[in-house]
Amino acid sequence: MIDLLAWPEFKSPVRLWVLVILPVLVLAYLVLMRLRGRVSLRFTNTGVLGAVMGSQRRWTRHLAVAMSLCSLVALGLAWAQPLGTEKVPRQRATVVMVVDTSLSMQAKDVEPDRLTAAKQGAKTFIEGLPDSYNVALVALNGQPSIKMPPSTDRGALERALMGLELEDGTAIGDSLTLALKAVEQAPVGKDEEPAPALIVMLSDGANTVGEGPDAAARTAKQAKIPVFTIAYGTQNGYVDIDGTRENVAPDVATMKEVAKTTGGRSVTADTADSLVDAYKEIGSSVGYEEIRKPITAQYAFGALGFAIVAALGAVMMAARWPR
Structure with missing residues (x-):
């Protein structure tokens, strides 16, 4: 109205x-x-x-x-x-899923553990996207990689998602830069124009290596690609590495700043259920676009x-x- x-x-x-x-x-x-x-x-x-x-x-x-x-x-x-x-459903879009696979994702403050719950939440989110969307997958760790280039093949994407494994390091900035490169690999439409692109990033920790998130976020802003972020995990989460217990609380401030800089939205999730809700909240923005009429x-x-x-x-x- x-x-x-x-x-x-x-x-x-x-x-x-x-x-x-x-x-x-x-x-x-x-x-x-x-x-x-x-x-x-x-x-x-x-x-x-x-x-x-x-x-x-x-x-x-x-x-x-x-x-x-x-x-x-x-x-x-x-x-x-x-x-x-007016908000209308997007007909075409490229969505790049960035999922944290750093060692902190083995924490069990989210049942059964952070990584397993993250995979299931991302899977549910992807299933809710229109079949016409090209979806890519980037693993966020010390040496991020594109596990799946933009594609409408949901079966291959699910296999790549479920095959994610823990790696050392958390390079949020580098992962975001790689996600922007994944966007460039998306096929163009019949009009030879690229589809609108969005990045959905889930991370449970702070940047430890590589480029800073701020610089990568500014690059995304210049490219007019919003980044939707999920700060994942509880403030009391911990992991035992080499006999030493380390706190692995999510860096909520960084996630919010990345989303704010790029024009996206930032949410938090500290349980498996709240993660599903977080993806649903983001999906309400990803699946629609605003048009002037x-x-x-x-x-x-x-x-x-x-x-x-x-x-x-x-x-x-x-x-x-x-x-």
Whole structure:
């Protein structure tokens, strides 16, 4: 539903000059009201005045005028061809899944363990994407790699996803850079134009090697590719490496900054169920795009509604109701 009180963008904003007439009409109404008051003072016999002028309620008169002005405002806005935003399903898209496979993903704070739950969550997310989407898979670790180039082959993608194994290191920046390269491998459509691209990154730790995430995020922003991030795991998660227990809390701040820089969305997940919910939340954005469309009819309908109320007010003023 369009909010008629909101100020939209207009296809023909130059036509808004017509609204300049409204202050003139308001001023004219106030002048006429003042003159009417002076004329009323000439009649000393108020009974005769009431018989001649009829019984008119002041609020009815003001309501009719106010609604008439509102109708003119709505018509003026409609004439300028307002534009609204509507979310529609994407017909084509390239989605690059970046899944953390660093050693911290063996933590069991998410049952049965982080990596197993991440695979299942990503699998469910991919199954919910339209078949026409090209989906790629990048493994996020110390030496990230493209496990599956953009493809509509869901079977091959699932096998690549389930085959992910733990590796040492967490190179968030390098993984994001590699995801951008994966986007370039996506096939073009019949119009020879590349499909809109998005990156979905799941990570449970902080960047430990390679390029910083900030630089890679700026590159993604320049390419107009939003990155949706999931900060995965609990703050108390830990792993035992070489006999030493290490805390592996997710770097929520970095994930949020990457998403903010690129125009994506950042969510958190600390259980298997919340991970599924996080993917669903991201899917609501990935699967749709916002398009601009004319909403002139809504404003014209609003103008009609105001005009009807104004007409009713005029009828109430003109009619003489039995006493």
